[in-house]
Amino acid sequence: xxxxxxxxxxxxxxxxxxxxxxxxxxxxxxxxxxxxxxxxxxxxxxxxxxxxxxxxxxxxxxxxxxxxxxxxxxxxxxxxxxxxxxxxxxxxxxxxxxxxxxxxxxxxxxxxxxxxxxxxxxxxxxxxxxxxxxxxxxxxxxxxxxxxxxxxxxxxxxxxxxxxxxxxxxxxxxxxxxxxxxxxxxxxxxxxxxxxxxxxxxxxxxxxxxxxxxxx
Amino acid sequence: xxxxxxxxxxxxxxxxxxxxxxxxxxxxxxxxxxxxxxxxxxxxxxxxxxxxxxxxxxxxxxxxxxxxxxxxxxxxxxxxxxxxxxxx
Numbered sequence: 001x002x003x004x005x006x007x008x009x010x011x012x013x014x015x016x017x018x019x020x021x022x023x024x025x026x027x028x029x030x031x032x033x034x035x036x037x038x039x040x041x042x043x044x045x046x047x048x049x050x051x052x053x054x055x056x057x058x059x060x061x062x063x064x065x066x067x068x069x070x071x072x073x074x075x076x077x078x079x080x081x082x083x084x085x086x087x088x089x090x091x092x093x094x095x096x097x098x099x100x101x102x103x104x105x106x107x108x109x110x111x112x113x114x115x116x117x118x119x120x121x122x123x124x125x126x127x128x129x130x131x132x133x134x135x136x137x138x139x140x141x142x143x144x145x146x147x148x149x150x151x152x153x154x155x156x157x158x159x160x161x162x163x164x165x166x167x168x169x170x171x172x173x174x175x176x177x178x179x180x181x182x183x184x185x186x187x188x189x190x191x192x193x194x195x196x197x198x199x200x201x202x203x204x205x206x207x208x209x210x211x212x213x214x215x216x
Numbered sequence: 217x218x219x220x221x222x223x224x225x226x227x228x229x230x231x232x233x234x235x236x237x238x239x240x241x242x243x244x245x246x247x248x249x250x251x252x253x254x255x256x257x258x259x260x261x262x263x264x265x266x267x268x269x270x271x272x273x274x275x276x277x278x279x280x281x282x283x284x285x286x287x288x289x290x291x292x293x294x295x296x297x298x299x300x301x302x303x304x
Contacts, residue, residue, distance in 0.1 A: 021275050028278040032285030039289040047300050065238070072234055076260075080227035083268040087219055196269045200261045207253035211241035215249070 020186050027190045031197045045149045055142030060212025067118045068210035078107040079199040086192045092182040101172035108165035160198045167191045226267045233260050
């Protein structure tokens with residue numbers, strides 16, 4: 001039954017193809033759970049915004065639009081580079097994959113740096129929820145809720161970015177030192193799927209927190 | 217079209233959609249803001265899922281697993297909103 005010329009696979013699988021499909025299925029299932037994690041939090045945002053539309057628009061003006069836009073572009077670029085890396089790993093080009101994944105990981109660090117700058121600025125302006133929170137305009141309590149959601153969701157996302165950056169860096173390192181890079185194709189594919197998903201989350205968070213109240 | 221070209225065009229399209237969404241947010245179109253922004257975000261997400269994540273080439277069970285997440289999210293959303301929207 002077993003074909004001696006077929007690529008090797010772990011003992012519980014019949015073929016390497018089945019092993020690869022299982023790995024990918026595992027990641028897609030995990031991303032499903034992440035959809036529920038962020039989806040639930042975004043639903044919370046939706047309900048509060050529905051109940052306090054004016055307060056959310058007023059509060060939304062205080063986020064840094066330029067920083068958010070640059071960060072979105074950075075994540076989109078990193079996703080492009082990771083997609084290219086997945087393409088190249090299947091062809092076994094060690095140098096290209098190492099460069100692409102390394103650069104994507106570096107972009108992730110830039111994202112986190114800009115996020116840190118934003119947080120510092122916002123905390124300094126008294127926008128961090130708690131006793132030091134102060135803001136002008138009506139309904140400061142609902143405006144504070146906007147910032148509770150802003151800090152919670154963007155921090156949760158930032159943790160995912162940090163994990164992704166580490167994962168991409170480790171992948172780059174492993175590919176660089178591998179004797180046969182092509183065998184790491186599934187690993188790079190899995191890391192890529194996770195990273196694209198992190199990008200998708202941000203694509204939804206961006207308009208919710210940065211594009212409120214900009215037309216006046 | 218080669219895969220390299222597909223990837224590049226997708227990336228360019230994503231940047232264009234980003235520019236459009238920011239520009240639209242600065243226009244005084246009032247209540248259309250949110251649905252438009254969400255529509256553009258969905259378009260971006262669709263491009264990333266279909267082309268970068270290669271969902272169409274994944275096994276049917278993997279596609280089912282991913283779709284299931286949205287199904288449960290829909291249940292969560294429907295039941296939550298049915299509460300909040302029917303309060304006085």
